[in-house]
Amino acid sequence: MFSKPKEKAATEQMLDLDRIPAHIAIIMDGNGRWAKARHLPRIAGHQQGMQTVKKVTIAASDLGVKVLTLYAFSTENWKRPSSEVNFLMQLPIKFFDTFVPDLIKNNVRVMVMGDISALPAPTQKVVNQAIADTAHCTGMILNFALNYGGRDEIIRATKAIAKRVQTGDLTADNVDESVLSQAMMTGSLGDLADPDLLIRTSGEERLSNFMLWQLAYSEFVFVDQHWPDFDGESLKAAITTFQGRHRRFGGLENK
Ligand code: FPP
DSSP states (O other), rough: OHHHHHHHHHHHHHHHHOOOSSSSEEEOOOOHHHHHHHTTOHHHHHHHHHHHHHHHHHHHHTTTTTEEEEEEEETGGGOEEEEEEEEHHHHHHHHHHHHHHHHHHTEEEEEEEEGGGGGGGGHHHHHHHHHHHHTOSSSSSEEEEEOOOOHHHHHHHHHHHHHHHHHHOOGGGGGHHHHHHHTTTTTHHHHOOOOOOEEEEOOOOOOTTTTTTTTOOOOOEEEEOGGGGOOOHHHHHHHHHTTOOOOTTOOOOOO
């Protein structure tokens, strides 16, 4: 039998602190199954998942990650029972009410992508307040995808570009990757807009409408742990896996 401490030691040995991915995106999956396995209601999984968000945010910031994007609520999640949706809408309030001082202490700036105008007013208020309270922070950007969908984002960007063409601000021939990237919800991140590493927890291996444009050349790491069980060590292990990959961006590997 191999022991866990040994695995962790190996992970720490192999992690190269000089090659930490600049932008990590995470699909935080498995809250419901984590709760079910403990005979708890699904919302207990989300509550525990929020604690994991806190731990992983600090771990990522300590490692020198520049952008951490977390898929917190998708445009499809409205289909869940209203009691669960209501709880998920309360989570940002619970999170920011208790965590903004830690974010500021760690120099972490909050950003949000998605249509937050559709969220309940108290949730919008807290989210906007957290963005304002951390606007001066110059360290890691903690980017929450809230009421976010990759296809919705592409449609919005396409409409915005079409309007620019209509008004003569841009010609159709000038629409290129850079124009589209800037029109995406990650446009303000500039060179950091595209995640280097995508992590999905809970063993599922699909994108679920997440960052369809930005993930074109990202490395994907799927881990079996459910999100509430994920922690700083899991993050380091995923980064170590990333560091073992050879990114070629469609070209040939440098030998
Ligand atoms: C997916 O697990 C998880 C979600 C849809 C919600 C994710 C939200 C959090 C982790 C907390 C977010 C915290 C903040 C601060 C906004 P699932 O419910 O689909 O799990 P299952 O596939 O096992 O049912």
